[in-house]
Amino acid sequence: MYKRTDGRKNDETRPIKMKVGVLKHADGSALVSIGKTMALAAVYGPRELNPRHMQESDRAIVQCNYTMAPFSTKERVRPGPSRRSTEISKVTREALEPALFLRDFPKTTIDVYIVILQANAGTRTAGINAASLALADAGIQMRDLVTSIAAGKIEGHYMLDLNGDEEEETDCDLPIAYMPREKKFTLIQMDGNITKDDMKQVIKTAVKGCETLYEHQRKALREKWSKEGFE
Amino acid sequence: MEKVEKIEMDDSIKQELEEDVMEEIQESQESATESAEKTNEASEVREEKRGFTRETYEKHERNEEKRDDAVRKGKEIVLPGDSIVESIDYLPGRNCYRDGNSIYSKRLGVVYYRGHVIDVVPLSGKYMPEPDDMVIGKVAEVQYSGWIIDINSPYKAFLPLSGVRGFIEPSRTDISKIYGVGELIYARVSEVTPMKDIRISMKDPSTRKFENGRIIRISPVKVPRVIGKQGSMINLIKDKTGCRISVGQNGVIWIQGEKEHLAAKAITEIEENSHIQGLTDHIGKLLNQETFKQESDRRE
Numbered sequence: 001m002y003k004r005t006d007g008r009k010n011d012e013t014r015p016i017k018m019k020v021g022v023l024k025h026a027d028g029s030a031l032v033s034i035g036k037t038m039a040l041a042a043v044y045g046p047r048e049l050n051p052r053h054m055q056e057s058d059r060a061i062v063q064c065n066y067t068m069a070p071f072s073t074k075e076r077v078r079p080g081p082s083r084r085s086t087e088i089s090k091v092t093r094e095a096l097e098p099a100l101f102l103r104d105f106p107k108t109t110i111d112v113y114i115v116i117l118q119a120n121a122g123t124r125t126a127g128i129n130a131a132s133l134a135l136a137d138a139g140i141q142m143r144d145l146v147t148s149i150a151a152g153k154i155e156g157h158y159m160l161d162l163n164g165d166e167e168e169e170t171d172c173d174l175p176i177a178y179m180p181r182e183k184k185f186t187l188i189q190m191d192g193n194i195t196k197d198d199m200k201q202v203i204k205t206a207v208k209g210c211e212t213l214y215e216h217q218r219k220a221l222r223e224k225w226s227k228e229g230f231e
Numbered sequence: 232m233e234k235v236e237k238i239e240m241d242d243s244i245k246q247e248l249e250e251d252v253m254e255e256i257q258e259s260q261e262s263a264t265e266s267a268e269k270t271n272e273a274s275e276v277r278e279e280k281r282g283f284t285r286e287t288y289e290k291h292e293r294n295e296e297k298r299d300d301a302v303r304k305g306k307e308i309v310l311p312g313d314s315i316v317e318s319i320d321y322l323p324g325r326n327c328y329r330d331g332n333s334i335y336s337k338r339l340g341v342v343y344y345r346g347h348v349i350d351v352v353p354l355s356g357k358y359m360p361e362p363d364d365m366v367i368g369k370v371a372e373v374q375y376s377g378w379i380i381d382i383n384s385p386y387k388a389f390l391p392l393s394g395v396r397g398f399i400e401p402s403r404t405d406i407s408k409i410y411g412v413g414e415l416i417y418a419r420v421s422e423v424t425p426m427k428d429i430r431i432s433m434k435d436p437s438t439r440k441f442e443n444g445r446i447i448r449i450s451p452v453k454v455p456r457v458i459g460k461q462g463s464m465i466n467l468i469k470d471k472t473g474c475r476i477s478v479g480q481n482g483v484i485w486i487q488g489e490k491e492h493l494a495a496k497a498i499t500e501i502e503e504n505s506h507i508q509g510l511t512d513h514i515g516k517l518l519n520q521e522t523f524k525q526e527s528d529r530r531e
Binding site for chain 2: 027028047101105107108137139143145179181182222225
């Protein structure tokens with residue numbers, strides 16, 4: 001059996017911490033840390049969209065902004081948009097959109113801001129998890145929570161939730177976003193080379209991880225809101 | 232106001248339910264086996280879907296209600312995507328949707344049953360205007376044929392000239408003299424189109440313009456708490472502070488009077504502790520304490 005650098009089992013995630021409602025000013029917010037990766041998400045909206053030509057008359061639009069804090073890696077990350085952050089903003093938006101009832105609020109925007117405070121592989125997946133929690137916290141109409149995690153294959157073993165060191169060794173790095181109740185994928189990306197059968201196995205591993213994350217997400221939301229039950 | 236009615240209805244359901252439970256206990260004492268058979272019977276009938284006898288139907292209703300009450304009393308919150316019931320006998324109401332046989336929640340909230348319609352009352356979120364809501368808005372823009380009003384929602388509302396008392400000839404009047412930019416009004420939502428064009432009106436006798444006083448904003452989902460059952464909470468605050476208070480469904484509250492700050496404090500307290508039991512008593516005590524403190528300060 002391949003020994004993982006941090007002694008985890010192959011299908012085990014890194015330690016997960018989730019907290020909902022960390023920012024007072026945002027309509028919804030969440031902080032998610034998976035191992036050494038930490039993502040903060042804030043959601044505003046639905047709110048009026050300006051400029052007006054961007055409005056869709058029959059549905060809301062989602063604007064997603066993924067950034068890495070300058071101090072998030074060992075080498076300073078140059079602030080501002082980059083090719084990478086633009087791409088991740090786009091795939092994050094597309095991973096979240098299917099879960100939202102956008103037609104419930106035409107002409108508006110839902111703004112999602114994701115900041116990676118600390119990066120050690122799996123930043124986009126941590127970002128999606130945090131954003132999904134923040135959306136639920138903001139009281140936005142959703143079909144399901146979106147969970148996201150990556151998996152890969154190292155020396156013939158399928159590995160869940162690769163960390164920074166493993167990411168360099170793996171044959172492929174395959175992040176997915178998944179709606180556990182709906183059983184639908186909203187994101188599948190892949191880096192590297194892999195056979196079709198292996199890919200199926202890797203996705204299966206990742207789906208299992210998503211189900212664990214789903215429980216964590218639900219727990220985090222309940223933690224904040226259960227006392228609000230009501231009189 | 233709508234919310235208050237809902238709470239009333241729930242109480243009546245609760246009463247009915249208690250009676251039913253009492254009946255049930257008597258029944259079960261009479262013969263345990265008989266009732267067991269009946270339950271089987273009821274479930275069989277449910278599988279067949281239709282063709283109830285009156286007796287089994289009543290039993291079925293009672294079972295359903297008992298479960299409803301469990302959900303309502305359990306203070307259980309639902310998250311987006313949570314299954315509420317797995318039955319085609321229910322209809323999805325507010326903030327929930329049907330997928331296959333089940334009804335799921337769309338939002339983070341608490342489940343309420345309105346007969347066979349299921350509503351999820353949200354615990355967070357923005358104000359979405361609905362016809363006949365009373366809202367407090369700020370004039371954002373004056374146009375030739377009316378005003379654009381900010382009603383603390385994702386959509387701006389339009390107050391047309393025809394929505395104002397009396398006849399106005401726009402070519403001869405400066406309508407900014409009626410409501411100028413930045414002024415606050417208490418208005419009724421008269422129309423909401425599917426495209427979310429919002430129209431409000433000032434024709435209702437209860438609508439008015441605010442000349443002085445102060446404004447505080449709370450989360451719109453907490454408004455029913457501030458009003459209380461049949462207005463008990465808001466009346467309490469009005470009595471104890473002697474302030475005039477108007478509560479907009481959009482979470483904007485206008486207060487005017489000598490003890491404005493005290494009323495504002497009470498309302499903030501309600502927003503922060505909306506979940507605790509006996510909130511009205513708690514606020515009553517708080518107001519008494521504060522009033523006492525102020526009076527003794529004055530004497531010194």
